[in-house]
Amino acid sequence: MGARAERELELKLRNTRAALINMLRDAEEDRRQLKEKAEELENKTRKLSQTRSAILNMLKDMAENKKKTENAYQELKRTQSQLIQSEKMATIGILAGGVAHEINNPLGGILIHTQMLLRKTRDRDERRSLKLIEESTRRCRDIVRSLLDYSRKPGLNDFRSLNLNKVISDACDMIHYEMEDRNIKIEAEYGSIPDIKGNSNELQQVFTNLILNAEDAIDETGKPGKIIIRTYQEDRYIISQVIDNSSGIPEENLKKIFDPFFTTKDVGKGTGLGLSIAYRIVEKHGGEINVASKLGEGTTFTIKLPVGENEGKDFGRG
Ligand SMILES: Nc1ncnc2c1ncn2[C@@H]1O[C@H](COP(=O)(O)OP(=O)(O)OP(=O)(O)O)[C@@H](O)[C@H]1O
Ligand SMILES: [Mg+2]
Numbered sequence: 009m010g011a012r013a014e015r016e017l018e019l020k021l022r023n024t025r026a027a028l029i030n031m032l033r034d035a036e037e038d039r040r041q042l043k044e045k046a047e048e049l050e051n052k053t054r055k056l057s058q059t060r061s062a063i064l065n066m067l068k069d070m071a072e073n074k075k076k077t078e079n080a081y082q083e084l085k086r087t088q089s090q091l092i093q094s095e096k097m098a099t100i101g102i103l104a105g106g107v108a109h110e111i112n113n114p115l116g117g118i119l120i121h122t123q124m125l126l127r128k129t130r131d132r133d134e135r136r137s138l139k140l141i142e143e144s145t146r147r148c149r150d151i152v153r154s155l156l157d158y159s160r161k162p163g164l165n166d167f168r169s170l171n172l173n174k175v176i177s178d179a180c181d182m183i184h185y186e187m188e189d190r191n192i193k194i195e196a197e198y199g200s201i202p203d204i205k206g207n208s209n210e211l212q213q214v215f216t217n218l219i220l221n222a223e224d225a226i227d228e229t230g231k232p233g234k235i236i237i238r239t240y241q242e243d244r245y246i247i248s249q250v251i252d253n254s255s256g257i258p259e260e261n262l263k264k265i266f267d268p269f270f271t272t273k274d275v276g277k278g279t280g281l282g283l284s285i286a287y288r289i290v291e292k293h294g295g296e297i298n299v300a301s302k303l304g305e306g307t308t309f310t311i312k313l314p315v316g317e318n319e320g321k322d323f324g325r326g
Contacts, residue, residue: 093266094291097284100268108155115152119145147276154281170208172246172313173198173239178208179215180237191232192223199240202315210289214297217282218250218309224273225254225307245295246313253306262301 009017122142129135180194219235226233236251257265264270266287271280290297295313 090296093287097266097268097288100284101288104155104268108152111148112152112156115145115149119149151279151281154279154285157285166207167205168208169203170206170211171203172201172211172248175208175211176215176237176239176248179212179219182212183216183219190223190227192226193232193234194219195234195236197236197238199238201239201241201246204246204293204313204315206293206313207289211293214286214289214311215248215250217286221282222250222252222254222307224278226252229255241315244315246315248311248313249308251306251308256303256305257299257301257307258303262299265299266297 119142122138122145126135126138126142129138176198177196180196184194215237219237222235226235234253236249238247238249238251240247261270261272266283267280268284269280270284271278273280287297290311290313293313295311298310298312299307300310301307
């Protein structure tokens with residue numbers, strides 16, 4: 009190779025080397041930029057995922073708050089309807105008490121005079137009519153008596169220490185022969201519960217009515233049934249439940265069952281006073297009575313009574 013050709017080759021090589029170096033530099037720059045972009049992207053992704061979890065937390069908080077608000081609203085609604093109910097019952101109590109008081113004396117008169125006539129007359133038709141009058145008057149008198157009980161200003165000095173299990177078992181003893189004719193089983197699940205302060209006669213009346221109601225409801229189904237009675241302690245409360253497996257209470261009646269005179273029973277069978285009296289008695293004991301029912305499945309009445317110093321409450325006529 010000539011000297012000239014050698015020089016040309018060297019020049020070409022040098023140029024190629026320079027071009028290669030430039031290319032490498034460019035590639036290095038591209039790599040650096042790419043790395044920067046990748047880091048930037050990574051940062052953005054990190055920030056995005058942080059924002060995402062912050063939003064998720066916010067959504068969770070919002071859902072919780074919504075639930076809390078809903079619960080508070082439900083609680084408020086329940087308290088309001090209880091207030092309305094107790095207000096309504098106090099008013100009806102005053103009214104019914106006044107009327108009952110007025111009716112009580114004439115009824116006594118009718119009864120005494122009917123009985124006097126009964127002693128005198130031998131005529132069969134007359135005696136049958138008089139017996140009918142006597143029976144109807146007695147029934148009226150019983151209703152008036154329960155009305156007077158209902159409107160009576162609760163006396164608080166008759167509160168004594170008592171055990172609810174004993175009260176309930178006394179109530180069951182009182183009505184157990186009623187149930188033997190009917191095909192109804194009572195299952196009592198008594199929990200170990202502390203004594204409370206209260207009026208055992210009145211509380212017994214509450215459970216008697218709840219059990220008799222459950223029996224009537226089971227009877228209506230025409231099938232054998234079961235009543236479960238349960239007591240247990242929950243925090244500072246004694247919970248007692250009367251549960252039946254009858255056909256339940258329709259939604260539209262649930263709001264009315266504690267109203268005085270609301271009854272679905274035949275004339276002469278129910279006066280519709282049982283639950284309103286029960287409501288009042290439980291309220292007087294500083295407790296609550298609630299009902300839950302499912303059509304075709306049955307009904308649960310739940311009574312919540314406070315444990316400990318139960319001073320009771322003063323309701324009704326001032
Ligand atoms: N366990 C129950 N199952 C189905 N319905 C019930 C139950 N308890 C109460 N009820 C309904 O509530 C109504 C009112 O009950 P409440 O005890 O106040 O009156 P009553 O039983 O009809 O009459 P009273 O108790 O004065 O003899 C009943 O007529 C019945 O329709
Ligand atoms: Mg009843």
